[in-house]
């Protein structure tokens with residue numbers, strides 16, 4: 001044994017960063033908190049770049065043709081001093097900064113979901129199977145522009161830089177602003193990429209909330225990450241005397257960018273805004289109508305961010321009420337002047353805990369969203385259900401705080417009769433089945449069991465043949481038989497027994513729980529291998545009789561002809577199992593459990609002309625090369641217990657694929673922009689042809 005074997009691998013790497021951005025280090029009153037040292041997950045084989053397991057920093061500046069030497073974070077001189085010192089002029093520090101903040105953001109995401117993060121796969125032509133993307137590319141100096149974005153097609157983060165054009169107390173004309181030195185902009189763009197990795201369909205703007213949700217989610221992660229930096233948090237608590245609803249840096253996003261581009265003190269502020277006339281900061285007041293007149297994604301997203309921040313403030317106030325009572329001897333009024341450092345520390349601890357829980361709730365919720373067309377109301381249901389799944393008890397009232405704050409901002413799911421926490425939970429499999437009216441009818445039990453039994457046999461045969469390495473061609477006749485039988489079974493009235501059988505059918509899913517220690521490629525590959533198995537269960541197997549409860553339409557007679565794959569026998573081709581992933585939750589007694597999360601989609605060609613739609617919906621022949629003017633999607637996300645195939649939660653899109661009213665809503669949104677008729681053509685064009693939907697600002701020259 002050599003001595004090096006006795007040295008344990010470090011668990012983290014410490015690096016220095018700008019806590020917010022360089023502007024705060026240049027200001028006297030914030031300079032002492034502007035630079036911090038953070039610990040990130042230790043990557044053993046980190047290469048110069050840095051190039052690690054998740055990201056690859058590439059520092060080429062196309063505008064100047066410069067290629068900056070990549071930083072080697074394993075250089076002993078750099079290791080020994082916690083990375084390079086924060087610097088605006090050293091490009092190698094810029095590389096360190098984007099690496100450190102992106103890895104921190106990935107860390108928060110993985111902690112909340114309990115599994116390794118994957119980037120969205122790269123589409124290859126034709127085969128419909130995405131290619132594994134190991135590393136997200138980060139270009140710290142990609143463009144000379146007042147912008148930054150995540151590009152879903154390039155699988156890259158592109159950061160711009162620009163000279164300051166204004167002269168005021170905070171800006172000197174001609175100095176450069178680097179978006180890659182803004183903690184918030186890096187965290188925001190990384191979050192876009194992480195969300196895209198789970199929900200690639202969330203970049204399709206099928207209603208006004210989808211892109212706004214992407215923006216809000218990215219802001220929420222960036223904002224709540226501030227609370228995990230103890231020095232900054234204590235300082236801001238002391239400054240606001242513990243009242244985090246007052247103006248403070250924690251609730252603001254990208255100060256330097258905002259100020260240098262003439263947008264006020266920050267790009268966005270979750271808590272308040274500066275009055276344009278008086279220049280004074282005023283707290284934002286909840287407004288139930290805020291969404292009625294806001295359609296631009298960042299502005300609309302800001303409403304969701306304010307609602308989430310509001311929920312955080314409610315919990316924080318409740319958790320610190322006792323501390324205030326002690327500190328004020330029951331009067332509730334703090335003495336003037338600075339608060340006691342012990343009180344500041346205790347308040348900071350409570351703020352950090354509340355913020356961490358709010359952030360985790362927000363991230364965990366993304367496994368409980370519909371696969372396409374998310375609305376803010378859906379997201380509220382997702383937060384409540386995900387948290388309920390994770391911990392049944394909620395002694396501090398986090399769920400209620402969310403519901404109340406969302407209600408104050410006018411966010412609610414459509415068609416709900418009550419806004420109680422309980423009624424906001426998504427339907428369980430059992431409820432969805434009952435609601436759909438799949439129930440006992442007087443049929444000859446014998447027929448039913450014949451079909452169910454035969455189905456079981458054929459199903460097992462297919463599994464055996466598949467394990468023995470049978471090709472798809474060899475499996476085809478068996479699959480055809482299975483299909484006939486399941487059609488037969490679904491045409492029979494549904495017996496409770498048959499439903500029970502379907503619910504309890506043991507599937508030989510070949511899956512490894514997807515954890516924080518999993519190999520990322522194997523996870524990707526394993527998830528993809530399970531797609532055909534879930535598909536068989538759903539379309540040709542025991543799951544089929546439950547499809548009406550999932551909001552899926554498989555019966556050929558019920559499918560409009562514009563539905564893609566509607567002509568296939570048994571509706572076989574009209575359904576796509578988009579992704580299969582695993583999610584952890586805790587059982588009633590606190591043990592960790594693994595569920596399967598399955599996203600299922602149906603697609604339909606949509607036409608701007610309703611008459612054309614009607615005609616083609618009933619037409620016998622469909623030109624397979626015709627993609628329509630737009631695509632309308634419907635489907636569901638299912639949470640399944642993989643051991644029993646019990647359906648735990650059913651999360652449906654508002655309408656089925658055959659729902660003409662929903663299709664019309666999407667058509668109207670695309671044509672009229674949903675809200676602002678004045679922008680009609682502009683919005684259609686944007687919605688359909690946005691090449692980079694996640695730009696930091698959509699109109700950089702508006703000021």
Ligand SMILES: [Zn+2]
Nearest residue numbers: 215694695696
């Ligand atoms: Zn964005």
